[in-house]
Amino acid sequence: MRFQGDACDVAVIGGGVVGMSIAHGLSAAGLRVTVLDEGDVAFRASRGNFALVWVQGKGLAMPEYARWTLRSSDLWADFAADLTAETGIDIAHRRPGGFALCLSEDELEQRARDLGRLHNHLPGHVRLEVLDHKAVKAILPDIGPEVVGGTYCPADGHVNSLRLFNALHESARLRGVAYLPNARVRAITPTTDGFRIVSAAGDVQAGKIVLAAGLGNARLAPMLGLHAPVRPQRGQVMVTEKLAPFLHHPLVNLRQTDEGGVMIGNSQEEVGLDAGTSLAVLGDLAAQAVRYFPLLARAQLLRSWGALRVMSPDGHPIYDRSATCPGAYVVTCHSGITLAAAHARILAAHIAADSWPDTLSPFSARRFTDVQAA
Ligand SMILES: Cc1cc2nc3c(=O)[nH]c(=O)nc-3n(C[C@H](O)[C@H](O)[C@H](O)COP(=O)(O)OP(=O)(O)OC[C@H]3O[C@@H](n4cnc5c(N)ncnc54)[C@H](O)[C@@H]3O)c2cc1C
Structure with a gap:
């Protein structure tokens, strides 16, 4: 031995x-x-x-999880600063607030109803705002005409994971x-x-x-x-070439990294221990991304991958x-x-x-x- x-x-x-x-x-x-x-x-x-430090919608069925997530999100800036001071590695943590965009009125209504119930029980700094197309466009000027609106939570952020x-x-x-x-x-x-x-x-x-x-x-x-x-749940993600900064807030399924690439994600598939990719799923994700931001139609995709979430029941x-x-x-x-x-x-x-x-x-x-x- x-x-x-x-x-x-x-x-x-x-x-x-x-x-x-x-x-x-x-x-x-x-x-x-x-x-x-x-x-x-x-x-x-x-x-x-996908590298989100995300609060919006977390813990819909378990308030303790919502509060735990928020505690972590509140600790993140200090945690990131200490890690960078100790190691010299900039992990690019940002907390500008995050969006979920909706492509139909039904989707927006449902999201506002479900998440509104949850966020009403959380402290004021995680209030959920429900915004129409015009209000979203004032903050994200590059959205496409099909975006009817979205939800915004100021506690959301992201990092270079x-x-x-x-x-x-x-x-x-x-x-x-x-x-x-x-x-x-x-x-x-x-x-x-x-x-x-x-x-x-x-x-x-x-x-x-x-x-x-x-x-x-x-x-x-x-x-x-x-x-x-725990069981595996696959998510597929892709990333574009580096683009000039146009997106200063992460979305739940699309974000521009600190390096300029746009990450597009991220599916939820029950396929066992298969961490591969499929053109059908990636195609759907890309099509949705272009409806959110038409300028992405011209972006070159560099890489795609699949990874397995560690999911409890x-x-x-x-x-x-x-x-x-x-x-x-x-x-x-x-x-x-x-x-x-x-x-x-x-x-x-x-x-x-x-x-x-x-x-x-x-x-x-x-x-x-x-x-x-x-
Ligand atoms: C597509 C996708 C998108 C995601 N997006 C986000 C996001 O935006 N925000 C977020 O917060 N989270 C996100 N996650 C989840 C996040 O990545 C995971 O919660 C996290 O990586 C899990 O880390 P882990 O260390 O538990 O597991 P892993 O990263 O899987 O690491 C487990 C480690 O255990 C080791 N191991 C396994 N068995 C043994 C053994 N018998 N002996 C020794 N070592 C062993 C493995 O080698 C591995 O290194 C996402 C996940 C996926 C797949």
Whole structure:
């Protein structure tokens, strides 16, 4: 048996944006952290996402999730500034407010009704504005004539998510977090003083363990008396050549990056572990984008890709600590960019302190099993 370095205080399984955000917070609490990550064969939502830090419409069916998302969004500017100061990497976080554009009156009415109910229960700075064509055009002058209006929320923003990912890894390196690539975890056994983790890169002994392995959590969680019933949901995205700045607010499905390219997305497909692309879906996304902004008809598409979301049955995060294996936690969600600040600043601090406030209980996976048992 080979041991990877000294025993650590906490092992984080998964080096995606969720695992690295948690590792960031744990190292800030002064803990010795080891991150075990899979190799290049892994599915990695963290490398294929749309990079929104988004509040609008989040938590329609779960007010705690709406409040949690907002807390993260409120922490983001400070979190981004600290990451940049520490690593020198500009992650281009902006919070100019975001839009969802509608192409029919019915769509706008329905959206205003559903989201209005939710946002009425949130603080004033996340008020939802429902705007007609003229009001949207005053802010987004390049919209096409088919846009009947849209909803706007001032709390929405976006970031350069690949640079965020890079900055989290760089911060981990600077703080002495041990990052083990090609370390697919095969087995985890509770020991008298924590956990023994058997991985492809050797064994690791840790006082605590956080499962943050994205889709891999479904297999790992039962080893620790936890439950993480996540499934893949594919999103396809494409990006154009760099264009002169014309869009200063992100849309829920289209945004101009800090580098100038326009990202167009993003489908929701139940296709299992297929991270490929299809011309039919990409064609529909492109056609819709041109209806929003006719100038995009002339833009050259550079790249398209598919990536798999890490989706729980109700779409909300799963945060749990094990009742049978004290010191074991699971953290998984489908909005890991938006929630990065809350994961690093709040959730990691609770894991470090072994405190689990009532505000986290609604996110337990027991909500799925309790419903079945009822
Ligand atoms: C198309 C698309 C658009 C998105 N848009 C947004 C958005 O705009 N805003 C937003 O907030 N979120 C968005 N997301 C979601 C966001 O990308 C994810 O929530 C986030 O990346 C999940 O990160 P993760 O670390 O949990 O998972 P992953 O990135 O999948 O990382 C999991 C890691 O765990 C490792 N792993 C798995 N099994 C094991 C094992 N047994 N042992 C060791 N390591 C293991 C893998 O190697 C991988 O590195 C989007 C996702 C997609 C797919």
